[in-house]
Amino acid sequence: MLPRLEMRTKAVQVLWGCFFLWNLCISSTQTIYPGIKARVTQRALDYGIQAGMEMIEQMIKEKNIPDLKGSESLEFLKVDYVNYNFSNIKINVFSFPNTSLAFVPGVGIKALTNHGTANISTNWDVKSPLFQDTGEADLFLSGVYFTGIIVLSQNDFGHPILKLQDCYAQVSHAHVSFSGELSVLYNSFAEPMEKPILKNLNEMLCPIITSEVEALNANLSMLEVLTKIDNYTLLDYSLISSPEITENYIELNLKGVFYPLDNLTDPPFLPVPFALPERSDSMLYVGISEFFFKSASFAYFIAGAFNVTLSMKEISNHLVQNSQGLGNMLSRIAEIYILSQPFMVRVMATEPPVISLLPGNFTLDIPASIVILTQPENSTAEAIVSMDFVASTSVGLVILGQRLVCSLSLNRFRLSLPESSRSNIEVLRFENILSSILHFGILPLANAKLQQGIPLPNPHKISFVNSDVEVFEGFLLISTDLKYETSLKQQPSFHGWEGLSLMSGQWRGKPAA
Numbered sequence: 001m002l003p004r005l006e007m008r009t010k011a012v013q014v015l016w017g018c019f020f021l022w023n024l025c026i027s028s029t030q031t032i033y034p035g036i037k038a039r040v041t042q043r044a045l046d047y048g049i050q051a052g053m054e055m056i057e058q059m060i061k062e063k064n065i066p067d068l069k070g071s072e073s074l075e076f077l078k079v080d081y082v083n084y085n086f087s088n089i090k091i092n093v094f095s096f097p098n099t100s101l102a103f104v105p106g107v108g109i110k111a112l113t114n115h116g117t118a119n120i121s122t123n124w125d126v127k128s129p130l131f132q133d134t135g136e137a138d139l140f141l142s143g144v145y146f147t148g149i150i151v152l153s154q155n156d157f158g159h160p161i162l163k164l165q166d167c168y169a170q171v172s173h174a175h176v177s178f179s180g181e182l183s184v185l186y187n188s189f190a191e192p193m194e195k196p197i198l199k200n201l202n203e204m205l206c207p208i209i210t211s212e213v214e215a216l217n218a219n220l221s222m223l224e225v226l227t228k229i230d231n232y233t234l235l236d237y238s239l240i241s242s243p244e245i246t247e248n249y250i251e252l253n254l255k256g257v258f259y260p261l262d263n264l265t266d267p268p269f270l271p272v273p274f275a276l277p278e279r280s281d282s283m284l285y286v287g288i289s290e291f292f293f294k295s296a297s298f299a300y301f302i303a304g305a306f307n308v309t310l311s312m313k314e315i316s317n318h319l320v321q322n323s324q325g326l327g328n329m330l331s332r333i334a335e336i337y338i339l340s341q342p343f344m345v346r347v348m349a350t351e352p353p354v355i356s357l358l359p360g361n362f363t364l365d366i367p368a369s370i371v372i373l374t375q376p377e378n379s380t381a382e383a384i385v386s387m388d389f390v391a392s393t394s395v396g397l398v399i400l401g402q403r404l405v406c407s408l409s410l411n412r413f414r415l416s417l418p419e420s421s422r423s424n425i426e427v428l429r430f431e432n433i434l435s436s437i438l439h440f441g442i443l444p445l446a447n448a449k450l451q452q453g454i455p456l457p458n459p460h461k462i463s464f465v466n467s468d469v470e471v472f473e474g475f476l477l478i479s480t481d482l483k484y485e486t487s488l489k490q491q492p493s494f495h496g497w498e499g500l501s502l503m504s505g506q507w508r509g510k511p512a513a
Helices: 004-030 043-064 182-188 190-220 290-302 312-316 324-339 423-452
Strands: 036-042 067-072 079-095 096-104 108-127 132-154 160-181 226-228 233-236 250-254 257-260 284-289 308-311 341-347 354-358 361-374 382-400 405-415 462-472 475-484
Touching: 036 043, 043 079, 043 096, 043 475, 067 190, 132 182, 132 190, 160 182, 160 190, 182 190, 226 257, 233 290, 257 290, 284 290, 290 354, 312 462, 341 423, 354 462, 361 423, 382 423, 382 462, 382 475
Parallel strands: none
Antiparallel strands: 036 250, 036 284, 067 079, 079 108, 096 108, 108 132, 132 160, 226 233, 233 257, 284 475, 308 341, 341 361, 354 361, 361 382, 382 405, 462 475
16 A cells, blocks of 8 residues: 555656646747837938937047057157157047948848048147157048947846947048147158057057947946836836847837836736838837736736725816716715715726727726715715726827827726616616716826826937827837937936936936836
């Protein structure tokens, strides 16, 4: 008997081991789909050249360029060496007339510029066995050429990573013009010094550009991809895979899921795959899946955001344009229950609201219960009626600033009662009354909360223009152009990179609150 029991125990252990390995295998091979897709087109890259020049101009004004030092012999003056140092280097004017950005499928974005020019002012000092002096000089560079590929990927925390590959930079010509008391003398031997200056400058360019990309990566790694939306939820904008790059666009896959503020457990349902339509008329396309909104519904339900208690005074403040309607409503309630004391309305969602995205139609069905309570003086509240209901609403969508703003409008309202009870005249009258309370009292409050909108992923100081929202089956599509605005103020986060230092230095942004 004992050996048989041992064999049975071992069999159970083996079965559990197989079951564990099977689950581990399934979970490790399970494909993770995004809640949000963001597609950047060639039109955005073309506009990025124009906006990028403005950004570069602003950054260059703040950039501390390293000193340019060297030592040269001046054989024609029979001077063994002249040590020179150019400091306080400032780029005053630059021009890159032939610049292009293009997608490299499966790799990144190729940048190319040629025939560039730059005017630079600098302080200088020279030392030699025969003399030493200081002064100012102007340096004119021409024939500036640069090419490189920005490779895009993501780290383990879902932050974007940039890497500069195949960098090549060269300045073909440099002309130095000295100023000061002995400028005529110095300018007479400026030409022999231009060649070593050019050599040192060309050796510095790619390391400088690479260091700036590395500094930007350090900043990107500090961005908060988990953003606090309000006192109920967080939104995860992390990348779930490296960007997909084709000949015509780059597509980012973002997790796009809401969590209750104190619980980062994934919702009990999974995102499903969806594909953005093949379009190229806009600079940016953002696809927001049904899963994204379902996770928001679930997170807010878990956090208790759909539970609200209102006095009739609060409801009356939201009854629009018709005080007569409030009087009629109260009198009808009084007719049924002959109330002489103040009463309150408590609405509680019984399940997460049901999201449905169909072509041209975004609906939200809210299963809930409604309780009307009286509160006599010096006494606890007493429920006089409690009913379950389902409110079917349509969701309106609009882009305001950098946010997707939703609004609800009531389609229909029905009490969840047995058919035998629905003939009761008091129930039918109450159905109309509660529908009015929901329509004129609860929904205006909800829409006021919804006005804060959902932040959309967008880079530093970039605003959305010419935006359009379409609803497809299973997702909605935002088509928009972009505009760079130096005066635009944004909250710092992954979706608005305010305070992000694009030149070497520490990131100055803070997580969105």
